[in-house]
Amino acid sequence: xxxxxxxxxxxxxxxxxxxxxxxxxxxxxxxxxxxxxxxxxxxxxxxxxxxxxxxxxxxxxxxxxxxxxxxxxxxxxxxxxxxxxxxxxxxxxxxxxxxxxxxxxxxxxxxxxxxxxxxxxxxxxxxxxxxxxxxxxxxxxxxxxxxxxxxxxxxxxxxxxxxxxxxxxxxxxxxxxxxxxxxxxxxxxxxxxxxxxxxxxxxxxxxxxxxxxxxxxxxxxxxxxxxxxxxxxxxxxxxxxxxxxxxxxxxxxxxxxxxxxxxxxxxxxxxxxxxxxxxxxxxxxxxxxxxxxxxxxxxxxxxxxxxxxxxxxxxxxxxxxxxxxxxxxxxxxxxxxxxxxxxxxxxxxxxxxxxxxxxxxxxxxxxxxxxxxxxxxxxxxxxxxxxxxxxxxxxxxxxxxxxxxxxxxxxxxxxxxxxxxxxxxxxxxxxxxxxxxxxxxxxxxxxxxxxxxxxxxxxxxxxxxxxxxxxxxxxxxxxxxxxxxxxxxxxxxxxxxxxxxxxxxxxxxxxxxxxx
Numbered sequence: 358x359x360x361x362x363x364x365x366x367x368x369x370x371x372x373x374x375x376x377x378x379x380x381x382x383x384x385x386x387x388x389x390x391x392x393x394x395x396x397x398x399x400x401x402x403x404x405x406x407x408x409x410x411x412x413x414x415x416x417x418x419x420x421x422x423x424x425x426x427x428x429x430x431x432x433x434x435x436x437x438x439x440x441x442x443x444x445x446x447x448x449x450x451x452x453x454x455x456x457x458x459x460x461x462x463x464x465x466x467x468x469x470x471x472x473x474x475x476x477x478x479x480x481x482x483x484x485x486x487x488x489x490x491x492x493x494x495x496x497x498x499x500x501x502x503x504x505x506x507x508x509x510x511x512x513x514x515x516x517x518x519x520x521x522x523x524x525x526x527x528x529x530x531x532x533x534x535x536x537x538x539x540x541x542x543x544x545x546x547x548x549x550x551x552x553x554x555x556x557x558x559x560x561x562x563x564x565x566x567x568x569x570x571x572x573x574x575x576x577x578x579x580x581x582x583x584x585x586x587x588x589x590x591x592x593x594x595x596x597x598x599x600x601x602x603x604x605x606x607x608x609x610x611x612x613x614x615x616x617x618x619x620x621x622x623x624x625x626x627x628x629x630x631x632x633x634x635x636x637x638x639x640x641x642x643x644x645x646x647x648x649x650x651x652x653x654x655x656x657x658x659x660x661x662x663x664x665x666x667x668x669x670x671x672x673x674x675x676x677x678x679x680x681x682x683x684x685x686x687x688x689x690x691x692x693x694x695x696x697x698x699x700x701x702x703x704x705x706x707x708x709x710x711x712x713x714x715x716x717x718x719x720x721x722x723x724x725x726x727x728x729x730x731x732x733x734x735x736x737x738x739x740x741x742x743x744x745x746x747x748x749x750x751x752x753x754x755x756x757x758x759x760x761x762x763x764x765x766x767x768x769x770x771x772x773x774x775x776x777x778x779x780x781x782x783x784x785x786x787x788x789x790x791x792x793x794x795x796x797x798x799x800x801x802x803x804x805x806x807x808x809x810x811x812x813x814x815x816x817x818x819x820x821x822x823x824x825x826x827x828x829x830x831x832x833x834x835x836x837x838x839x840x841x842x843x844x845x846x847x848x849x850x851x852x853x854x855x856x857x858x859x860x861x862x863x864x865x866x867x868x869x870x871x872x873x
Contacts, residue, residue, distance in 0.1 A: 381463065395407035395651050397501040406449060410466070410679070415474060421708055423479035432499040434477050434719075436472035442503065445675065453783040454671045456810055457662065457803040458511060460833045463675055465839045467682040469500050469778075472716030475708045483717040484775060486506035496722040499789060503796040510800025518562075519808055536650065536813065536864075538609055538822040543861035548630060550857075553640050558600025568646045594849040601641050602853045604657055609662045609831065615690035621821065649686065650841065652848075654834035661830035665814035674864030683708075685830070688772045716839065718778045721761065725781045728764050729788075734778050739785050747852070759843035762786055777842035806832075824862050828854075 396664040415438050427430065432864030445466045448459035476482050486493060559565055611631040614621045621627045644652040649714070657674065662672040735757070750756050762781055765773030779799075783792035832856060837849045 364500045386819055388665045396642065406676070407443065408448050411439045414471065415439060415442070417473065418475050418478055419707060421475065421478050425478045427478035428490070430494045430497055431477050432496060432768050433501065434474045437497060437501045438466070438474045440501065441466040441470040444508070444859065449672050453811055454668055455807045456671065456833050457807050457836065459671070459675050460836045461507070461840070462770065463678045464837055465504060466807070467679060468716050468718045468841070472711040473713040473719035476720070479708070479712050481712040482720040482722070483715065484720050485712060485768070486720050488723060492726045493720070493723040495663040495726055496719055499792060500719070500722065500780055503792055506793045506796040507800035510797035512800045513803035526694035537824040537862040538820065539824060539861050540863040544610055544822070547603060547857060547861050548634070551607040551634065552628070552637065554599040555604050555637055558596055559643060559854070561596060565640055568640055568643060570646070598850045598853040603857055604634065604637050604641055605658065605856050606827065606854060608638050609658060609827045610658065610822070612662050613823070614664065615825055617821045646845050647836035650838045652839055654831070655676060658830045661833060662827060665826060683711070706762045718776050719774050722778060724768060725785060726763050727758070727779070728767050729785060733786055735786050737786050738867055739782060740844070743848050746845055759845045761843045779840050779842060782842060783843050824858055828858055
């Protein structure tokens with residue numbers, strides 16, 4: 358857990374030895390010292406875990422047969438894989454749950470480390486690389502530099518103490534000053550909004566049956582429904598976003614209430630609302646009719662909300678996430694197409710899906726570098742388009758397209774649903790300097806959020822209605838979408854979630870929110 362008195366890397370024993378001082382300064386009590394049993398277990402697991410992530414898996418990949426050339430790109434990719442593996446192992450073995458940082462390094466290790474390393478070794482990429490080999494070398498080097506900048510930002514955040522909340526501001530009953538909590542009445546209104554918006558979404562698509570068919574049929578139904586105009590997907594994005602996001606947020610808030618409040622678990626009305634919300638999410642947020650990355654967001658957000666204080670769950674998710682990404686994720690698009698459009702799963706090696714399917718992030722960064730070399734940087738235009746995603750193209754004729762789409766069109770590809778990782782978005786607008794600065798700021802913000810989240814999920818935190826205890830797991834799950842990109846596609850649901858959280862939040866202490 359993170360202490361308000363010590364850095365994120367400080368010893369837990371020192372923090373937990375000063376609860377009286379923490380209360381005297383107005384901050385919440387420090388988290389308790391970690392159990393001795395886990396200390397012994399972590400030491401026992403540390404060696405095989407680190408060896409497995411940093412040495413064994415890269416060595417197995419390096420031994421695969423292929424036509425890859427062992428040049429500068431090969432060795433840089435190996436360094437990046439080992440670096441990300443070491444950082445992921447650190448997150449898993451950490452005495453504190455660094456939720457957002459852990460998910461960040463899990464994505465980097467899989468999508469920027471293991472998968473591209475397999476592609477370099479085997480000599481095959483999911484998307485063709487149109488530029489020279491040197492652009493791939495530059496891409497790998499810039500990913501590595503961006504990861505170091507992220508770590509630097511996180512380190513700077515750990516050295517700055519969290520601002521304490523005074524008791525008078527939290528308990529006087531007037532004004533703000535305390536952590537954000539969900540206003541009880543507004544939370545009920547969010548539940549009403551969730552059912553109303555999801556019902557409209559279901560009716561617009563022709564009923565519940567289509568949600569258990571395939572993503573292809575969903576997309577065709579959305580196109581035929583008239584909510585998307587030619588050349589603009591703003592209308593369909595809003596209908597889909599409001600049909601899914603409020604339902605998920607309402608479920609998360611009621612899940613946290615049941616998980617942390619004994620009183621709530623004995624209240625039939627709360628349990629019934631949770632059951633209804635769970636059924637609603639099984640309809641609109643199921644893995645059959647939704648993208649894998651979105652369902653992964655739903656799954657992680659729910660797990661981290663239902664088990665807010667479980668270090669075992671946190672470590673299990675990070676540790677098993679690697680195996681799931683290698684074995685399960687590439688085959689999880691079974692319901693993307695109907696039966697006629699499904700492609701049979703054929704794989705001679707467990708690493709073959711890494712070079713033929715989903716993990717195109719590194720090669721797309723290399724292609725983006727080639728594109729920028731021919732067109733120049735856009736100096737904030739792409740990020741502005743992502744920030745103003747809600748403006749229809751009918752009102753903004755020059756609105757930028759997704760970065761992945763623009764690069765795919767330049768490459769001459771028919772299928773332009775390509776990734777544009779976060780490093781790429783910064784590179785397109787501002788080059789290496791902007792990418793380093795952007796990743797450093799993100800590392801700083803993520804580390805600060807992790808520290809506040811660690812306090813929010815303790816019993817000393819703001820209680821079952823804590824907004825941060827819901828927002829952090831949701832962002833953690835959505836991190837995969839944000840890091841994969843493009844940002845223009847990812848911005849819609851994130852903005853709807855932020856709007857819903859803002860509308861139901863209050864900074865005034867609510868007695869009902871503090872009941873256990």
